Amino acid sequence: MSLIKIFDTTLRDGEQSPGVNLNKQEKLEIARQLERFGVDRMEAGFPASSKGDFEAVKAIADTIKNTSVIALARAVKFDIDIAWDALKGAEKPAIHVFLATSPIHMTYKLKKTPEEVMETAVSMVTYAKERFSEVEWSAEDATRSDWNFLAQIIEKVIDAGATVINLPDTVGYTTPKEYGELFRFIRETVPNIDQVALSCHCHNDLGLAVANSIAAVENGATQVEGTINGIGERAGNVSLEELAVAFKIRSDFYSFETGLKLNEIKRTSDLVSKLTGMYVQANKAIVGRNAFAHESGIHQDGVLKNAETYEIITPEMVGVSSNNLFLGKHSGRHAFKDRVKEFGIEFTEDELKQAFDQFKKLTDHKKEVTDDDLYTIAMEVKTDSSAVSKYQLENFQVQYGTENVPTATVILKTPAGDVVENSCSAPGSVEALYQTIDSLVEEDVKLVDYQLNSVGGGKDALAESHVQLVVNGETVNGRGSAQDVLQASASAFLNAVNRYIIKVKTIEKKELVK
Numbered sequence: 001m002s003l004i005k006i007f008d009t010t011l012r013d014g015e016q017s018p019g020v021n022l023n024k025q026e027k028l029e030i031a032r033q034l035e036r037f038g039v040d041r042m043e044a045g046f047p048a049s050s051k052g053d054f055e056a057v058k059a060i061a062d063t064i065k066n067t068s069v070i071a072l073a074r075a076v077k078f079d080i081d082i083a084w085d086a087l088k089g090a091e092k093p094a095i096h097v098f099l100a101t102s103p104i105h106m107t108y109k110l111k112k113t114p115e116e117v118m119e120t121a122v123s124m125v126t127y128a129k130e131r132f133s134e135v136e137w138s139a140e141d142a143t144r145s146d147w148n149f150l151a152q153i154i155e156k157v158i159d160a161g162a163t164v165i166n167l168p169d170t171v172g173y174t175t176p177k178e179y180g181e182l183f184r185f186i187r188e189t190v191p192n193i194d195q196v197a198l199s200c201h202c203h204n205d206l207g208l209a210v211a212n213s214i215a216a217v218e219n220g221a222t223q224v225e226g227t228i229n230g231i232g233e234r235a236g237n238v239s240l241e242e243l244a245v246a247f248k249i250r251s252d253f254y255s256f257e258t259g260l261k262l263n264e265i266k267r268t269s270d271l272v273s274k275l276t277g278m279y280v281q282a283n284k285a286i287v288g289r290n291a292f293a294h295e296s297g298i299h300q301d302g303v304l305k306n307a308e309t310y311e312i313i314t315p316e317m318v319g320v321s322s323n324n325l326f327l328g329k330h331s332g333r334h335a336f337k338d339r340v341k342e343f344g345i346e347f348t349e350d351e352l353k354q355a356f357d358q359f360k361k362l363t364d365h366k367k368e369v370t371d372d373d374l375y376t377i378a379m380e381v382k383t384d385s386s387a388v389s390k391y392q393l394e395n396f397q398v399q400y401g402t403e404n405v406p407t408a409t410v411i412l413k414t415p416a417g418d419v420v421e422n423s424c425s426a427p428g429s430v431e432a433l434y435q436t437i438d439s440l441v442e443e444d445v446k447l448v449d450y451q452l453n454s455v456g457g458g459k460d461a462l463a464e465s466h467v468q469l470v471v472n473g474e475t476v477n478g479r480g481s482a483q484d485v486l487q488a489s490a491s492a493f494l495n496a497v498n499r500y501i502i503k504v505k506t507i508e509k510k511e512l513v514k
């Protein structure tokens with residue numbers, strides 16, 4: 001079995017998914033989970049793209065110890081310098097420098113000749129190598145590039161000090177056979193290719209990302225780049241969990257394995273969907289709600305007689321546990337703390353108090369609190385702890401009837417400590433609630449997206465709402481959970497507004513000081 005390295009880019013390519021907007025704490029929680037999951041490398045972000053991204057990459061670099069933390073950089077000194085600033089505290093820092101090599105990108109986007117592109121790639125890899133011992137170089141849009149040109153530039157970039165060569169299928173255009181042949185061609189043509197690791201990076205525009213990545217591996221790639229749940233630009237990236245489980249289940253056929261802890265898949269997937277607001281479809285392979293559900297009578301009967309009749313993967317293998325341990329009204333602080341600790345979450349005393357209070361409130365209405373509920377509460381506290389004073393929902397009431405105009409009354413505490421109140425009517429109850437909150441918030445707010453989901457099953461399941469707002473021209477996401485859908489919706493809205501406030505008060509202040 002050869003060990004294939006896993007390069008996770010959930011926090012960079014995944015975070016580029018439309019509508020996804022993670023804050024620093026959320027990125028840190030995902031990074032911690034990726035470390036537990038056992039990825040070899042995590043691409044934490046693109047520090048030159050924004051101050052917020054820089055801060056997040058730095059926080060991850062300073063926290064994560066067992067996984068190499070990597071940052072993306074264009075082939076310019078500015079990006080490489082900033083990446084080093086963000087990563088210098090990391091245990092195993094690495095940089096990922098990219099430059100497009102396809103005729104269409106070189107001509108229209110870069111406005112450079114192939115010779116100029118080659119010169120830039122070599123000089124920037126040389127420059128990056130002065131600071132980083134690990135330098136990955138990506139030929140952006142490799143699958144639409146001239147193969148001979150690719151071979152030439154790769155040879156030079158390796159001489160300049162690159163340690164990993166990545167051939168991304170940036171636009172999700174290639175096919176398994178073609179992509180495999182590209183890897184074989186590069187491996188057989190580039191004389192110094194043995195000095196580096198070869199990496200594949202596939203997008204799923206044609207639904208071929210997993211097949212393409214496997215073809216690359218069969219033809220010499222030793223590293224696969226992808227994301228959890230396959231999130232990413234457009235149709236997304238390769239789903240790392242699908243690839244890893246395919247290697248495991250078909251180990252009779254494939255001679256590859258990954259170092260991923262497969263029983264952490266479910267938790268990693270849940271965390272990423274919860275924090276990004278990108279829920280996976282029910283029939284998604286490995287992590288979809290229906291991935292282990294057998295509906296037809298014949299299938300059910302077969303599974304009862306012998307699970308292997310229709311089940312090729314056991315839920316336990318990927319961390320889907322059937323024996324949920326419930327906590328309830330009489331569970332104490334200790335039981336609560338221990339349970340949360342099993343998720344790998346460490347609370348400060350203050351966070352523990354907040355989370356335990358929320359848990360107690362929930363047990364007033366819900367008899368059995370599931371792991372999903374606990375995880376939701378824990379993440380809410382973990383990703384929202386900030387000393388900045390924010391808007392707080394004091395009280396609200398919504399009147400709805402099929403024959404009346406829905407009306408909401410809301411009482412809020414503002415960041416300045418004032419208590420304000422207003423009522424508004426609108427065609428729908430959520431709309432009335434949102435209009436009222438909007439009227440009380442000083443910021444200019446526009447609602448872009450609204451989602452409502454249930455956490456786990458049952459009629460007393462927690463509701464979880466995700467919103468995307470544009471606050472004073474800046475896009476922010478918010479999340480809220482509660483037993484009632486309206487309360488979850490109100491919390492999500494305020495959470496987004498508060499995130500804007502935290503962002504402005506913390507990051508921009510630092511920017512001014514600098």
Ligand SMILES: [Zn+2]
Pocket residue numbers: 013168170201203233237
């Ligand atoms: Zn990509």
